[in-house]
Amino acid sequence: MTKKIAFWIFLLGTISSSVVFLAATWDTQRQVAVLSNADKLSDRVVAGKRAFQKYNCNDCHTILGFGAYYAPDLTRVFQRIGEEGIRFRIKDPEKAFANSWRKMPDLRVTDAETADMIEFFRWVTEINNNDWPPQDSRKRLSRGEQAMVASVGVTPGAAVFQSKGCMNCHSLHGTGGTFGPALDTVGRRLSVERIEHYVRDPKGVDPGAMMPPQKELTDRELEEVAKFLSSLK
């Protein structure tokens, strides 16, 4: 091989790869509006993104899997913990992470910025990104959830418990979050009515409670989940 042939290898390699890349970039620009629901990209969502950058959230958390790996991924955070869950953690991290061995800084985010960030996360949750991350996929139950459902039987209450994000904080049989207490034997301590009351208004039952009130559950869902939990003895 001569130096001239080597030069042509360089030129052709670079040009062919660039052509593929730029053509795909042009097409991506065309398709991204649909995939990311750009029509829902309101001013508040954009303001939320600015706040998200202002506080450098992305140097602890990942979003769409990018950033630092110190704290949970935020792609589906809205689906996982909901509006109240997000607000509680941003506004009062000291309390929210009192039991955690890893802390989140209190960045004194204003109420308006928090509300904007929630809108931002609400929009991000809907991005069509080939169903990543796997742990938040709605299409496939994670194996931990499958094991849980198999071991307790598929009651409507178990389904509510599993699909409404209770396990982000609470655990059953060692699967789930460590944020709140494990609920393996909660039925020994609390009755159906007591659980219903607690889930609706934690502070009303126990002023020191840290759990956010679950306003999004319907009465029927609340009844089923309480029945399910009280059966755990």
Added chain:
Amino acid sequence: MEYRSQKIAYWYFAAALPLFALQILLGLYLAFSYTWTVPQSIVDAFSFATARAMHTNLLVLWMLLGFMGGTYYIVPEETKSEIYSEKLAWFQLIALLATGVAALVGFFFGWTQGRPLLEIPSPLDFVVVVGALIFLFNVAMTMIKANRWTAIQGTLLGGLVFLALLYLFGMPFYKNLVIDWYYWWWVIHLWVEGAWELVTAAIFAFILMKITGVERQVVEKWLYVEIGLFLFTGIAGTGHHYYWIGAPRYWLWIGGIFSALEPLPILLMLLDTMNHVKERKAKILNPLTWTYAVGCAIYHMIGAGVFGFLHTLPQINYYTHGSQVTVSHGHLAFFGAYALLNLMTFYYAMPKLKGIEVYDDSRGKYGFWVMSIAMMLMGLFFGVAGVLQSYVERAMGMGFMTAQSYMRLWMGAVFFVGLAFLGGLLTTVTDLLTIRPAKARV
């Protein structure tokens, strides 16, 4: 040293070394935070995020200083002329350092653009661009005035122009997060798997040619093939970052296929280096410089080639994306491809700039081995933590902190090998800054 203006390179290197040490100190704080509890009051004042911004920006800063110094060392010898303007080279060094320090202090007070690796706020971005333009102007003018073009010069200049152009894509505020990440990778990926590879391939070829005495024609021929393959696989290979961001599905194919080929140019570079060793025409005067060159080629292959390949296919990446597996690859690849290359350049050029032909490497070789082994272990520990995370958090669907508690042991191990790495680095930094001639061997 053959040209007076090469001397400026020394100050670029000397500035880079303490910044490297500072980068590692901050890295230790990060590893500590992963393993042990940092109290709320300290987290509020100096968060993981701030330390991480500093850790990564210091990396970019010291490496760019190394590349620029390397360029100022090589260009006079390649063009057989003095640098166009020494004053501009000085001005640009001071401007870059001042911007870097301002950015680091700014991070501490929350002045940031808030995008990972591109945290430098917009006003400072413009200073960076002006500095880069001055640098390019200075280098290009030297080459144009001398008019003795070589493949090494062309690759170097091409890489530097590409590097500066790509930086521009990281500057605007993007409203859409998907588009934001799309162009973020134009800076990050196309830097490390494009522009930086060009710059370092040119520097590597130059030093290899000088220390082995292999003919320029042979070295430059392989240089063309290598950079051709780097760009062929690297440009479209950017697609391996577009699997899960909300880009069309065909990126799984483009990214998967092109990036699976990315180890090829690195393998070629390794074989090519081994070949030059066999056919060397000059006596190796400084074994340590040589150890760095071979070490760099091997480490580059392991860290960037092998560890990159392991999680680049979409089927695997679905589980490992955004986990410590990425961190493992990142550390091994940056150390292998860029830190060792810079240190090799420093060991090649700094003694010469002080007029030392054969230097005493009794301290330096400990530095090399301690750093190389510590980093390899660190990469493996991050890797174990990453596989645990992928399994526990992603496949099993258990909570983030549950997975973190399984990984805690390994992140603690990272902290301790990090301490060893710092020891090796401080030895190396001291050695380079106080390098002395070898005692005459009879």
